[in-house]
Amino acid sequence: MSETAPTAEPTAEPAAAQEQHPLRAVVLAGGLTFEREVSLSSGTQVVEELTRAGLDAELRDADAELLPGLAAAPADAVFIALHGATGEDGALRAVLDLAGVPYVGSPAAACRLAWDKPAAKSVVRTAGLTTPDWVALPHSTFRELGAGAVLDLMVARLGLPLMVKPASGGSALGVQKISRVEDLPAAMVSCFAYGDTVMVERYVEGVEVALAVVDLGEGPVALPAVEIEPESGVFDYSSRYSPGLTEYHAPARIPDDVAARAADVAVRVHEVLGLADLSRTDAIITPAGEVHFLEVNVSPGLTETSMFPMAVEAAGYDLGTVLGRLLARRAESRR
Template identity: 45%
Template structure:
């Protein structure tokens, strides 16, 4: 993606803020290292900073001029790091704190998309408190009656497939919920949709929103809900989906619409399940997409004729210009 600006417009160091204290810390660190390397390849001096008590002091000491948070999960996608950067007046690439607070909760975000007539899976939110106080037997049968015998259980907040499991039958649902509650006190139980996983990255440019080439994500059988499979090349393959061009275009339109409806800025990644008949549902929209070497976002950049470094550079330049 060509840019009419020069890297020299960033007159100082760039901070890539990664790590943090969430369950996704290790993934975030890998994303951060990869992004620093990619930015270096396009002439941007970038350094990785951990999200800890020394962060604000380090940013001031090093005279950082713009930042890009690559924190996944809590503190990174829930608006916390964004609030801190806004408080100190630091320009940054990515969504603002108020939008993060809304989009980070899958149930809330999904309801906003549903009200806008975007296709989302039917789902039920269930807190750990309700699960304990009401009891599993009184709840599970009603959940399955509404959603069907095959469901997916996931934390209402978080990512990287942590705490997610596929459930086939009533007997397995309580234990799946217990596993999910280890990661988040609120669970989302959703109807299972059979089809292919397709992710669409969205970036903001001077010309407006741009959906990058959709990417089909295929996991080795048995690793569909496996955290390690997300970041192990032998368990996951990425490719352009074999879908009609009209459907490819429609997925891009819906991903852009989800980005707008949730009030996001600069970049996002929407995940879909596309059924054999061409229908689809949007599962979620990620605020801070993974940027590891096996992540969808860098692959989508390459498939769209650009690179992760070029995209990140342009987003950082936009952040500086609009600060």
């Protein structure tokens, strides 16, 4: 059975309740990662949407002012629009748990797992889902065993082309497609600039889709798949954030049975990794209709060119209402 978005608009809090006491939401954005600018853009958009939906929403950075600020003026709930480490790897959530501050999204431990791409792939594969073959190795292995010998084994086992990417990260930073064996060493070196562990993965040819999942109280539900068609052929940083360089199709131009299978995959990923409230799975659909899991994002981009808002719109929902509803549920669960 596929789980697809219900057609009815999710109900917002009763208007009267909102008028008496608008929900106070703190939206966290910025941070000290490579994705700071993207996060600020997501956060600004979230504050606008929430304000339009009748909430009292404020943008804050995750800096030394945050905890004293939340203690002095408690929020009903926090929305994390931080991308990259701290916001997505579970660290900030663990601190919010210590402080007793409710937040929208997945718990700290689940984020830590999802953030580690090879670990998440192992769990997803064990659950019976398809993900491209991979190997993940720290820098020290290449130093100790000799880079050349290890690289040769990788190519022999995984073939070409290959995807080389940091084991954790986002916005396609450090991600490279390698078609010639002689380009592999340089790709590995630039990948190590983003972290200690590199993941090399079999390249999968097909249609790229972003699969958004939301849980508004009745279990996780997949929104329509968003198809990604970058002009350059690679969905890299500039294809993502420069308007016009990528064409998006929401819903994706795929047969209904494939769309239903993709929706099932996204919901299963959300469940087996223990995610909550919202997620976005990135996947490739092969010409045979197989859905290959690439990674899942616990803090999906929410900028004007991001796929999660496109999926929400394609489902016939209003982004501010959906996010407001998630915040209201978290605020409620604390009372």
